[in-house]
Amino acid sequence: MLKSLCFALALAGASASAAVTAEGFGGTAAEAPPKGSLVIIGGGLRAENAAVWQKIVDLAGGKGARIAVFPTAAQNPAFEGSKAAENLNRHGARAFVVPLAPKLAGSDARKAAEDPAIAEAVRGAGGAFFTGGDQARITGSLRRPDGGNSAVLDALWSMYRRGGVIAGTSAGAAIMSSTMFYDPPLDVIPVLKHGVVDGKDIAPGLGFIGEDVFIDQHLLVRGRFARMLPVMLAKGYKLGLGIDENTAAVVGPTREVTVVGYTGALVLDLTDAGSDRAKPLFNLSNARVSYLDNGDRFNLVDRSYTPGPGKEPVDTRLREHREALFYTDILGNTSIVNLLEKLVDSKLERATGLAFEGPASRAPERGFEFTFTRVPDSREYVTNREDAWSIYRIRMDVRPVRMQQPLYTVE
Template sequence: MSESIESKGPLVIIGGAEDKHENCTILREFVRLAGGIDAHIAVLTAATAYPQEAGIEYDRVFSHLGAAAVDIVHTEEPDDANSPQLLEIVADATGVFFTGGDQSRVIRVVQDSLLEDLLHKRHREGIVVGGTSAGAAIMSEVMIAEGDSTTHPYLNAVEMSKGMGFLSQVLVDQHFAQRGRLGRLLTALLLEPHVLGLGIDENTAVVVQGDDLEVIGAGAVTVVDESETSHNNLSRLLKDEAMAVFGVKLHILPHGYRFNLKTRQPSVPEGSLVP
């Protein structure tokens, strides 16, 4: 990968089921990146079928962590994503957070709207954008819309669609270890060659700033790199047939470990004892 990842605001991409009641390590870091006690957070509930409940929960936790203001942005229909009142909230926000739910719902409601344009503008200006579960899946340019879990890679194991594109050249899968999603991520990466795969466990996140990615939380992030594989049988497959792939590179990164998205190299935390 020769091109540098474009410099924008930070991304906090969460694998789902993040702690909202105890130390709140991940959400605490999101608030810090949004400005700490001066943070003005806009919570986007487009993904969830229960927007009122999700809004109340994130209002509670972000307020508890010290954010100065929390506004809930409900976009249940595409017309909502062009509302001047909602656009004003996002224009004033120092951080934007996408809840979990169904990633395809976000695309249906937000994509090709004034809200989408404004979100990218604000991110380019440097505000932090975060998302959990479905809100993590949408971060990439191409996303996994749905797919089979706990399976080997096979041709129709995943359905791909356009994502929101906050992060380029990377594909995100969430609830990774808990739902056994290695097979579907491998499938997706064979369908999208040269894209890097991030499988993010629950209560775990990656914080992306420029080319640098840092893991925080209780689980791990599985980085899957298929860019230098020596063989696959994709061109000969029919529906439901198993995929073959040789030479996949895999990294497992727990809390504190880093990864460079430009060089595709992991690094150990400072102060770690390396044998």
């Protein structure tokens, strides 16, 4: 009943279009790059974040745009799907919920992914929105057991290539790159200590952003920039894009990224970075980390940065004097951005942060030192009130360190 009701509404407004089979970003040699856009949200998207919701609707065609809501990842898909559709409709869309979710009662997700009516409704829409949850449910539903595309996944690619928008939050963001976190440890440090295993910690995503950019979410509040690094090295990614909660990275057809939302995003650039493979523990040298604030832009093709409105270069004459900058928990909530802001607003050239686990962890004495250094190609911008910063191309080095145990004793 739910399925028939959803798609009676969906098909009433969906326009027919020719089916296009997509095998990945860029597809076959005969296919042009997608004309559509991506809205990649780092999770925790609030109903009152009008800028992000409106951007999705605008990119889908504006008022009256048909947007297919996929609650595929959700534990409670009926609730999550209806809330997302409600938020989109509040901003002018005519969203419909796609009944394609492993946790949806009375629905077979794999069967729904091959349903011609569902595929046609998605193909004729102006956009799609993936809710949060477990990203493995999305890829497990939209990909066939042999790894091929389902009919609905082909329809998504067709819509995206034609000029539609694909948006996703949390799990819906993770699927955007060709590799995604699948079932990693909850904490970041174990990924640095022990690396990642294909098919367990990481698995193939849907690759809407292409083969060259790795995506992660919930980034600043959970210190996840660090867990991106072993994956990027293992899979050969030179660029990583990590988006924080209640924030979106909007990727246009020219591959320019614009940050919209509450906080910002990090760009990790390993183009000139190296790692000493002879050493058994994770290490990294000469990487670049950049913080993009609301309104900032970054071009994935030429790697150029453009600060948002109201930003001016930091006045070097006004930089503060500090004895040193040293954080004992660089993976804490927004710690990396706080440290970078203090670094570029000081006369110091270098700042240091540590990352360790607690005494009950596996190998508690092993940790990592992160060093951040201003280099000639670094750039820093700030608003006049000094409440919004843009920080580009700070050098980052990571090396393993050992802490004496016990760390402390009670007096």
